[in-house]
Amino acid sequence: MARIDLVDLAHSYGGNDADPASFALKPVTITWRQGGAYALLGPSGCGKTTLLNLISGIVTPSRGQILFDGIDITPLSTQKRNIAQVFQFPVIYDTMTVGQNLAFPLKNRGLPKNEIDARVDEIARLLDLTPYLSRKAMRLTADAKQKISLGRGLVRSDVAAVLFDEPLTVIDPELKWQLRSKLKALHRELDLTMIYVTHDQTEALTFADTVVVMHDGRVVQSGTPAELFDKPAHTFVGYFIGSPGMNIVPAEVRGREARIGGHPIALNRSYALPVGAKVELGVRPEFVDVATPAPGLISANIERIDDLGRVRFARLRVGDVKFAARVPPGFSGSGDVAGLVFDPSRVHVYADSLLVEGAA
Amino acid sequence: MDKTVNQKAWFLVLPVFLVVAFSAILPLMTVVNYSMQDTFGNNQFFWNGVGWFKELLDPSTDLGSRFFASLWRNLLFSAIILAIEVPLGIVVALSMPREGWRVAACLVILALPLLIPWNVVGTIWQIFGRPDIGLLGYVLNNMGIDYNYVSNDFDAWATVIVMDVWHWTSLVALLCYAGLKSIPDAYYQAAQIDGASRWAVFTAIQLPKMNRVLLIAVLLRFMDSFMIYTEPFVVTGGGPGNSTTFVSIELVKIALGQFDLGKAAALSLVYNLIIIIVCWIFYTVMTNVGTERREEKGVA
Numbered sequence: 001m002a003r004i005d006l007v008d009l010a011h012s013y014g015g016n017d018a019d020p021a022s023f024a025l026k027p028v029t030i031t032w033r034q035g036g037a038y039a040l041l042g043p044s045g046c047g048k049t050t051l052l053n054l055i056s057g058i059v060t061p062s063r064g065q066i067l068f069d070g071i072d073i074t075p076l077s078t079q080k081r082n083i084a085q086v087f088q089f090p091v092i093y094d095t096m097t098v099g100q101n102l103a104f105p106l107k108n109r110g111l112p113k114n115e116i117d118a119r120v121d122e123i124a125r126l127l128d129l130t131p132y133l134s135r136k137a138m139r140l141t142a143d144a145k146q147k148i149s150l151g152r153g154l155v156r157s158d159v160a161a162v163l164f165d166e167p168l169t170v171i172d173p174e175l176k177w178q179l180r181s182k183l184k185a186l187h188r189e190l191d192l193t194m195i196y197v198t199h200d201q202t203e204a205l206t207f208a209d210t211v212v213v214m215h216d217g218r219v220v221q222s223g224t225p226a227e228l229f230d231k232p233a234h235t236f237v238g239y240f241i242g243s244p245g246m247n248i249v250p251a252e253v254r255g256r257e258a259r260i261g262g263h264p265i266a267l268n269r270s271y272a273l274p275v276g277a278k279v280e281l282g283v284r285p286e287f288v289d290v291a292t293p294a295p296g297l298i299s300a301n302i303e304r305i306d307d308l309g310r311v312r313f314a315r316l317r318v319g320d321v322k323f324a325a326r327v328p329p330g331f332s333g334s335g336d337v338a339g340l341v342f343d344p345s346r347v348h349v350y351a352d353s354l355l356v357e358g359a360a
Numbered sequence: 361m362d363k364t365v366n367q368k369a370w371f372l373v374l375p376v377f378l379v380v381a382f383s384a385i386l387p388l389m390t391v392v393n394y395s396m397q398d399t400f401g402n403n404q405f406f407w408n409g410v411g412w413f414k415e416l417l418d419p420s421t422d423l424g425s426r427f428f429a430s431l432w433r434n435l436l437f438s439a440i441i442l443a444i445e446v447p448l449g450i451v452v453a454l455s456m457p458r459e460g461w462r463v464a465a466c467l468v469i470l471a472l473p474l475l476i477p478w479n480v481v482g483t484i485w486q487i488f489g490r491p492d493i494g495l496l497g498y499v500l501n502n503m504g505i506d507y508n509y510v511s512n513d514f515d516a517w518a519t520v521i522v523m524d525v526w527h528w529t530s531l532v533a534l535l536c537y538a539g540l541k542s543i544p545d546a547y548y549q550a551a552q553i554d555g556a557s558r559w560a561v562f563t564a565i566q567l568p569k570m571n572r573v574l575l576i577a578v579l580l581r582f583m584d585s586f587m588i589y590t591e592p593f594v595v596t597g598g599g600p601g602n603s604t605t606f607v608s609i610e611l612v613k614i615a616l617g618q619f620d621l622g623k624a625a626a627l628s629l630v631y632n633l634i635i636i637i638v639c640w641i642f643y644t645v646m647t648n649v650g651t652e653r654r655e656e657k658g659v660a
Contacts, residue, residue, distance in 0.1 A: 056549075056553065058549050058552070077552075078549070078552045078553050079552060079553070079555045083553065084553065085549070085550070085553050087546040087549070087550065088546070089544065089546060091544075091546050091547050091550040093564045093565065093568070094568040094569070095564070095568045096564065104554055104556070104560075104564070105553075105554040105555055108554060108555040108556050108557065108560060109555050149550070152550070152554055153553070
């Protein structure tokens with residue numbers, strides 16, 4: 001059980017002298033509270049697994065510190081850190097039974113046999129593995145094996161945090177959901193700090209209280225799923241989270257007015273932007289409606305309309321820029337051209353990809 | 361279901377059939393033929409039925425006693441070299457580097473003994489061990505160890521065994537190394553997190569993951585050592601006395617030394633049968649290990 005602080009933590013596989021731009025993980029300072037459920041979300045190669053391996057101690061950071069409950073554990077070996085890790089592919093000890101697998105970490109630490117048995121029984125019950133305790137672990141299904149991997153971490157009573165490295169990759173879709181619910185239930189029951197690495201936004205948003213979005217070795221935003229949806233701090237977050245992702249359109253912004261290709265759009269707040277910055281507007285497709293073309297509306301060419309069942313999204317083109325917008329239930333526009341109606345309170349302004357807070 | 365009848369397909373099999381017939385079946389049948397007959401030369405043959413086989417399998421006869429003596433000797437030899445080469449090969453594989461230029465260097469050095477022809481290996485050790493001019497023999501004798509593989513049974517055995525270990529441990533090591541390389545890193549990381557000792561990592565991860573290549577290594581080394589001929593023949597010629605006369609050396613003595621074709625043919629067939637049976641046992645064990653894996657995948 002621990003609060004985790006990362007202090008100016010960075011890592012380069014090329015050593016500390018490597019070009020800072022090439023760092024797999026650029027310096028990050030962040031605090032994760034004890035008992036929280038966190039997800040590290042980002043595309044492949046964004047540094048999320050590196051960050052996880054730094055926390056577990058498999059990789060030693062080039063720079064910075066990791067604190068568990070205020071104690072610097074950076075120089076400690078994986079064994080001494082008291083963390084549990086579940087890997088992408090189930091890691092089980094082939095020749096052992098499920099029970100022996102679960103007992104393995106305790107046996108290695110020299111606990112008395114009756115204590116081991118009691119712990120193993122308890123964890124097996126939590127994970128619904130009791131009926132399999134005397135079966136060979138090798139014969140079980142992938143999801144049961146992942147539960148064993150998890151169980152080997154949980155069986156230690158002193159575990160500080162549980163780390164998951166894309167644990168559902170090899171699980172069948174219908175079992176994914178079950179296993180994820182199991183993880184959530186365990187999290188509530190055991191009050192453990194859990195850190196979950198994934199590139200799947202659904203997994204991240206359903207598992208975690210706080211989602212840490214990573215991009216190109218950097219933490220670009222850390223927030224609740226709602227925050228990530230409503231107020232992406234970086235154009236990458238807007239684009240990566242949500243389906244379809246946020247519309248990012250080059251624009252000129254002056255005071256309370258933005259112009260896209262010459263068409264004015266009213267903004268709710270007033271913006272003073274640095275000179276020379278790349279200015280973009282970001283607005284989620286959910287907050288732009290398609291309407292029949294009218295004067296004063298930005299016109300866009302309709303490329304196709306995706307019917308997602310509950311909602312329809314139009315795929316459009318504004319000038320050269322691709323755009324997605326909601327098709328309201330009553331809309332029955334014909335032809336290739338549509339007008340766009342923006343919800344001004346949901347339009348964000350980005351300068352050099354970063355969110356700019358306007359003044360009221 | 362109607363099948364089209366097309367007997368022309370048989371013609372496609374014919375070339376293979378002919379090759380197999382001339383290269384394997386006919387020579388084997390000649391041996392079977394010899395094993396049932398006796399000859400006094402001049403191409404005159406007399407029917408002897410299963411006489412040679414009866415004699416061969418009866419230890420009270422000369423042929424039987426020689427056969428069984430060489431068979432036990434050979435099995436003992438195989439057991440000893442397996443007991444040395446398998447653990448040694450595992451240790452070598454475990455201590456090999458995992459990445460960098462040293463991997464290539466190690467692999468080349470390990471492969472070198474495997475590339476040397478059998479009789480050259482024999483000659484190397486024959487000279488190496490000579491007390492008068494061989495480095496090994498000369499040094500040992502000067503250290504006060506009375507070592508002479510020509511006159512002392514134990515020395516002869518030691519030389520032949522060390523030679524085989526020198527020649528073939530590499531094979532076991534290379535196979536084990538391949539097995540070790542195929543273990544994903546996550547296993548080692550998990551073991552580290554679980555606080556496993558070096559020994560626990562070996563017994564819980566490395567050995568189980570190597571079991572298939574180890575079976576292959578044991579099979580190859582057993583078959584090879586059970587059929588060994590050239591190396592001990594070059595070094596000791598089967599002596600001193602008969603102390604290093606293994607089955608194949610005995611066979612050649614009977615067939616070419618005494619020209620007892622019938623006895624030699626019978627021995628060949630029994631020898632062959634033993635090898636096929638052992639192969640079959642290994643094959644069955646290996647495929648069973650395989651099905652266990654497949655079952656596991658099926659469930660997953």
